[in-house]
Amino acid sequence: MRRGKRRNFLPGIFVCACGMSILFAQGVGQGGYHFWDSLALFRAFSLAPSERTILFAIRLPRVLLSFLVGGGLSLGGAVLQGVFQNPLVDPYILGVSSGAAFGAVVAILSGIYFGLFTVPLCAFLSALGTVFFVFRLARVGRKMPLEVLLLAGLAVGFFFSALISLGMFLSGENLHQVVFWTMGGFWGRSWGNVGMVLPFFAVGVPVLLSFGRELNAFLLGEKVAESLGIDVERTKRLLLSVVALLVASCVATSGVIGFVGLVVPHVLRLLGFQDHRKLLPLSLCVGGVVLLLADTLARSIIHPAELPVGVVTSLLGAPFFVYLLRQRKKGL
């Protein structure tokens, strides 16, 4: 009955891949550093001041942020897909993205300014407000039926999307800024942005990772989970709230980046990781690596210009996803 040790090395590989890709991304870009030069990170004092600025003040925060956002989105996606028992759910289903975008658009167009983080802050508050509103809409008595929640999220999302379109229509010369924000990206992100998301990750990620067992029980159905002594309603509320916070912080700093949160957990499931105790940490790592590499590609492929990172993830990810689907049609 002892479990075989097979597959236990896989998580290790993924964690290594994370480290390698961070170093790799650190090396890519102007200045022609190579992979091994990235190791200079560990002996920073030996670098010239200009190099130090490029590596530490410009590139490293961007690398870390894209990794965190990718990881947060796909971890959030994996958790929500587990809670909803629906593989088509993405982390924006609760209305976070449209809420955040709405807040950002309002901030950009109204021209209010109270510091460097005006737009992210507005986006974050608006996202949370939207999620709260969706939760209130979906409450039936003491319970929150998931189908109702899904539909409420969709409805509110559409409403805000319409408002955003309206805002774009009326935006005039700010249109470029608005469109750029809604596409999402990491251009010009600094340590301040990393500092913005970090607290949410420090709290949210460990909480979410600790719910692998409960999410596994959800696979057998909510009633079974309840009969196993899990407080299903409370667990749902907690997980949804934490994911909402985490995703809202991601969207607020980086804009709406699609695809990662939906597809990374999905691909991992197709590869045979249905056990949430593995799926959740793997989603975090793989999502991070995917977005990091996509961003690296986005900022270097038509240098010195940049592609929106969401375009890169979708352009490369969608065909890969279709390929996987065709490979194991029955695996869903």
Add this chain to the structure above:
Amino acid sequence: MRPYLEVSEVSFAYRDGEEVLSNISFTLERGDFVGVLGPNGSGKTTLLHLMARLLVPRKGAIFLEGRDIQTFPRSALARKIAVVFQEIPGNINLPCLDVVMMGRIPYLSRFQKETKVDEEAVHWAMEVTATLPFAEEPFSELSGGERQRVLIARALAQKPELLLLDEPTSHLDVAHELEILEILKNLTAMGITVCAIFHDVNCVAQFCGKALLLKAGYLLRFGQVTEVLSEESLEELFGVPFAEVAHPFAMRSLFVPLQGPRARPQRGWVHLICGGGSGVPVMRLLYEAGFTVSVGVVNQFDSDAEMARYLGFQTVLEKPFSPVGEEAMRETLALARSADYVVIAPTFWGWGNVRNLDLALALQKEGKRVFVFSDALREDHDYTGGEAQKKLRILLEDGGLVVDHARALLRHMV
């Protein structure tokens, strides 16, 4: 001493005013194997959910070892009560071992790893259910019977004292059904109390110690299987007649649901005189009530003749659109002699069928009870210029009974 499990005057409603369960009370002892039977929508699953505390009773309470189950902490209750639900999830790719291991959730705190104790519990659960051979196989690749056994093992890994199952055998073929029932029976021998909803009366009749009959939210009967299950109680429960037959080599009887009067000739034999469709509703009613019916004389292809043929009644036919002839008369008389009653449907009378009344008169002389539907007496039903009316009068004078509708007829014939 208080019983192990006591369900005390429990009522439940999903919405106000629509009680699904009303005033249910019963007690179980350790090691009982209880089968719950009842028609669809009688509240069986709701009762099971109440016992598992997935629902809270509107009135009354459920006591486990003398303590209200509402007062148990969640995981403490999950260590005592395990549930196997009706739905079998299909899309789980986890190895069966992991599925069964989920049963240990109530024993593990959030950051605790599974210990030796947990592995032993899982091993025991899989051994009892004979699922060890596919411990490492993905759940989704198992057959229906294997999945159900894994799900039972999952429940057993909780090391429950009370195991609740909702139709554990409904998706399974006979061999797997027997397998599951044997497993459950063995569990009760270990002191686990098993309470299961069954679809099939004979699962309960053969395997359970106690039976609980639920009808429309009421507890119809509860007690030892041999006392509770009978032809009468099952007919009352399901509204279908049952016959108790001896098992070829076991002590307990089997119950066979019956359909149609052929299987129950004891309700009597009615000879029906009808025609032109007047006999169709009467035939349906007599058929449902379990009577043997003979029909005649009717013309071939008449809708009454068609209905009689469809229900398998013995029928004497005359050629289409022809008056009743001598030969048909003799044949009918011979057939109807075995009948207990003669019934005259609310038909119309013409020169074609008026001789059927001679038949009725002859049978009444021989001592048969004759019932006449009142509509058959109406003047506007008579197209023989009074001939039929005359015969009917004689019939009534000699003791024929008039009934107004078919239900009244049944009341007379009880």
